[in-house]
Amino acid sequence: MHELSLCRSLIKLLQQQAGQQGFSRVCTIWLDVGPMAGVVPEALEFAFSACSPGTLAEGATLHLVPSQATARCRDCGQISNPSSRLDPCPHCGHAAVDLISGDNLTIKELEVE
Numbered sequence: 001m002h003e004l005s006l007c008r009s010l011i012k013l014l015q016q017q018a019g020q021q022g023f024s025r026v027c028t029i030w031l032d033v034g035p036m037a038g039v040v041p042e043a044l045e046f047a048f049s050a051c052s053p054g055t056l057a058e059g060a061t062l063h064l065v066p067s068q069a070t071a072r073c074r075d076c077g078q079i080s081n082p083s084s085r086l087d088p089c090p091h092c093g094h095a096a097v098d099l100i101s102g103d104n105l106t107i108k109e110l111e112v113e
Contacts (some may be wrong), residue, residue: 002038003039003040003043003044003046003047004047004050004051006039006044006047006105007044007047007048007050007051007052008051010029010031010048010051010057010107011051011052011055011056011057013107014026014029014055014056014057014110015055015056018056018112021112023056023112023113024056024112024113025056025060025112025113026056026057026060026110026111026112027059027060027061027111027112027113028060028061028062028063028109028110028111029057029060029061029062029063029107029109029110029111030063030065030107030108030109030110031044031062031063031064031065031105031106031107031108032065032067032104032105032106032107032108033064033065033066033067033104033105034067034068034069034101034102034103034104034105035066035067035068035069035083035102036069036085036099036102036103037102037103037104037105038103039105041064044062044064045062045064048062065108067101067102067104068081068101068102069081069082069083069099069101069102069103070099070100070101070102071087071089071097071098071099071100071102072097072098072100073089073091073092073094073096073097074094074096074097074098075089075092075094075096076089076091076092076094078090078091078092079100080097082097082099082102085099
């Protein structure tokens with residue numbers, strides 16, 4: 001379950017930012033999660049609840065904000081919103097598309113004290 005290591009990295013990043021920006025507690029975290037990020041939302045929420053006790057994120061609320069994937073067809077150049085990395089171009093049917101966005105896991109917003 002790589003979600004556990006993702007949450008550990010998230011908390012480490014929050015601790016670094018707390019030192020730089022002078023906050024002592026994280027109340028709410030909004031994470032932008034792309035559909036191709038390879039993250040299981042329920043597993044990420046569980047991992048966060050397991051990793052946060054005893055840290056500045058203890059008791060924090062985690063909100064996962066889904067985002068949309070965007071890809072460009074290598075053949076016709078059209079932009080589409082695939083639901084899978086294997087989706088062909090909906091415009092021309094070509095199988096080779098390049099993912100532009102959608103594999104992200106990004107801190108979108110924080111509420112801190």
